[in-house]
Amino acid sequence: MSGNEEKPRSTIFDIDKENDFPNWFGEICKVAELADIRYGVKGFTPFPPWSFMTMNNMFALLEEVLQCKDHLPMLFPTVIPESNLTKEAKHVEGFVPQVFWIQDIGEDGKLEERLALRPTSETAIYPMYSLWVRSWRDLPMKRYQRCSVFRSEVKSTRPFLRGREFLWIESHNVYTTHDEVKAQVMEDLETTKEVVTDYFGIPVMVFRRTQWDKFPGGLNTYAADTLMPDGKVIQLPSTHDLGDNFARAFDITYLNENNETVYAWQTCYGPAISRIFGALISVHGDNKGLRLPFKIAPYQVVV
Amino acid sequence: MSGNEEKPRSTIFDIDKENDFPNWFGEICKVAELADIRYGVKGFTPFPPWSFMTMNNMFALLEEVLQCKDHLPMLFPTVIPESNLTKEAKHVEGFVPQVFWIQDIGEDGKLEERLALRPTSETAIYPMYSLWVRSWRDLPMKRYQRCSVFRSEVKSTRPFLRGREFLWIESHNVYTTHDEVKAQVMEDLETTKEVVTDYFGIPVMVFRRTQWDKFPGGLNTYAADTLMPDGKVIQLPSTHDLGDNFARAFDITYLNENNETVYAWQTCYGPAISRIFGALISVHGDNKGLRLPFKIAPYQVVV
Numbered sequence: 001m002s003g004n005e006e007k008p009r010s011t012i013f014d015i016d017k018e019n020d021f022p023n024w025f026g027e028i029c030k031v032a033e034l035a036d037i038r039y040g041v042k043g044f045t046p047f048p049p050w051s052f053m054t055m056n057n058m059f060a061l062l063e064e065v066l067q068c069k070d071h072l073p074m075l076f077p078t079v080i081p082e083s084n085l086t087k088e089a090k091h092v093e094g095f096v097p098q099v100f101w102i103q104d105i106g107e108d109g110k111l112e113e114r115l116a117l118r119p120t121s122e123t124a125i126y127p128m129y130s131l132w133v134r135s136w137r138d139l140p141m142k143r144y145q146r147c148s149v150f151r152s153e154v155k156s157t158r159p160f161l162r163g164r165e166f167l168w169i170e171s172h173n174v175y176t177t178h179d180e181v182k183a184q185v186m187e188d189l190e191t192t193k194e195v196v197t198d199y200f201g202i203p204v205m206v207f208r209r210t211q212w213d214k215f216p217g218g219l220n221t222y223a224a225d226t227l228m229p230d231g232k233v234i235q236l237p238s239t240h241d242l243g244d245n246f247a248r249a250f251d252i253t254y255l256n257e258n259n260e261t262v263y264a265w266q267t268c269y270g271p272a273i274s275r276i277f278g279a280l281i282s283v284h285g286d287n288k289g290l291r292l293p294f295k296i297a298p299y300q301v302v303v
Numbered sequence: 304m305s306g307n308e309e310k311p312r313s314t315i316f317d318i319d320k321e322n323d324f325p326n327w328f329g330e331i332c333k334v335a336e337l338a339d340i341r342y343g344v345k346g347f348t349p350f351p352p353w354s355f356m357t358m359n360n361m362f363a364l365l366e367e368v369l370q371c372k373d374h375l376p377m378l379f380p381t382v383i384p385e386s387n388l389t390k391e392a393k394h395v396e397g398f399v400p401q402v403f404w405i406q407d408i409g410e411d412g413k414l415e416e417r418l419a420l421r422p423t424s425e426t427a428i429y430p431m432y433s434l435w436v437r438s439w440r441d442l443p444m445k446r447y448q449r450c451s452v453f454r455s456e457v458k459s460t461r462p463f464l465r466g467r468e469f470l471w472i473e474s475h476n477v478y479t480t481h482d483e484v485k486a487q488v489m490e491d492l493e494t495t496k497e498v499v500t501d502y503f504g505i506p507v508m509v510f511r512r513t514q515w516d517k518f519p520g521g522l523n524t525y526a527a528d529t530l531m532p533d534g535k536v537i538q539l540p541s542t543h544d545l546g547d548n549f550a551r552a553f554d555i556t557y558l559n560e561n562n563e564t565v566y567a568w569q570t571c572y573g574p575a576i577s578r579i580f581g582a583l584i585s586v587h588g589d590n591k592g593l594r595l596p597f598k599i600a601p602y603q604v605v606v
Contacts (some may be wrong), residue, residue, distance in 0.1 A: 148381055165381055
């Protein structure tokens with residue numbers, strides 16, 4: 001559908017993936033109708049059926065694994081009040097520079113308080129967790145949402161790999177102890193292996209991030225990296241031990257079994273399906289074109 | 304989870320739905336944990352697992368019907384450049400007063416052109432359709448997306464029934480003739496009956512809207528209405544014969560079999576699942592609480 005005025009469909013795709021990866025990636029997105037970069041807003045890309053149906057299958061597999069492990073889906077608003085977004089100091093530092101802000105409405109209206117397009121949803125969800133978590137009986141609380149998030153990347157953008165709007169699942173969990181948090185982090189790494197490596201066929205290595213590279217506001221970040229065809233590393237899902245930092249900032253407390261009010265412990269985990277899709281086509285494709293793992297191809301064809 | 308400090312869970316739900324509907328609706332949302340109105344931004348409501356899992360089931364049934372009728376899923380960006388949003392005059396008049404605008408980025412950045420949070424996606428999708436549709440061989444093009452849309456309702460908002468962010472499917476279709484457009488409108492009405500009435504158990508009546516009440520920019524609108532327990536009418540899915548109005552505004556042309564460049568014909572159809580969910584709980588619930596049709600309940604229990 002796209003760009004067929006420049007390049008007739010019958011042209012045989014033949015680009016050296018290893019030696020000319022940027023060109024290979026751009027052409028595969030165009031020729032296989034995976035993304036159309038002509039939308040006219042930097043970093044925002046329409047996903048036609050071929051890529052979107054594949055990503056839907058990827059989401060379905062990931063959600064199945066999460067639900068088997070007792071994480072339930074929910075959905076929070078796309079917008080976050082500025083006063084909530086700026087409650088946790090390190091988080092502000094990390095995310096505010098990348099935020100898209102809404103203030104004007106209609107022809108000449110103005111919101112009293114600016115709203116952020118969510119760059120990630122801790123500051124949307126945790127004020128409600130503060131209301132929802134009351135007693136140790138409410139814990140663990142394991143929830144996730146599938147949604148778009150928005151970050152005004154200054155670097156050059158590329159479909160799937162680096163967009164200003166991208167598609168992900170974010171899992172937000174609350175526990176009574178730090179040990180349970182550490183166990184959840186291990187479970188997330190296991191989920192990453194199960195889904196990204198076993199189902200999607202993408203090899204990953206997991207590293208604990210250095211302190212300057214961790215999730216802003218968390219204690220520790222563990223991320224899975226993979227190698228792209230050009231030899232560069234790309235970060236795939238990361239999971240975060242938030243300690244009780246956000247619980248303190250957002251007042252997430254509960255009554256323990258001794259009837260004392262104490263802070264809860266938290267994790268979050270953010271597999272970005274659109275980015276994983278970018279890695280997936282790069283890892284599996286070859287000089288002749290696109291190849292998809294059987295499990296996630298939108299149509300199954302026997303040749 | 305919500306509001307249990309005011310009302311212990313053991314209190315038996317007993318509210319007269321017919322005579323005290325606003326109170327019944329507010330309480331059922333709270334007690335059955337369907338929506339939490341304490342998010343702090345007018346018209347934006349978190350959906351906890353019970354309502355969201357149910358709406359997911361509703362989406363799945365609707366998407367299955369659409370896909371059986373050859374409509375394919377895709378996904379467009381959440382934001383629309385102002386210059387595109389304002390290309391079709393009537394559409395501007397109808398939607399611009401309700402738009403949330405993004406201009407600021409980060410700490411002191413500004414976008415050159417304002418972006419609208421999509422109130423509906425004609426003006427996001429049709430510029431790309433203008434590139435994607437080339438020849439009569441590309442038609443019909445039948446696509447839909449599942450997404451959130453945003454409208455700054457001035458009226459008082461209510462979870463599900465009237466929100467500033469709501470969840471829907473929007474189907475956007477392109478044809479070579481006006482007759483095919485009329486046939487698609489009939490198909491959409493059939494889909495509405497199949498899904499909303501047969502699957503969800505909500506009786507509807509379909510009316511062609513008067514000219515002043517039609518979709519801004521279209522030729523004719525056909526909408527399904529249902530009666531709420533308080534005797535008020537609520538509009539459920541509507542489908543629109545767009546004629547060739549948007550094709551002219553967005554230059555959606557194709558080469559016909561005689562090699563002439565002509566304008567295409569279009570429809571769009573917008574079943575708002577979150578609103579249908581609001582109607583569904585209102586129609587099926589009773590004075591004692593929530594009742595869900597078997598097909599869409601998140602858990603099946605044998606009593």
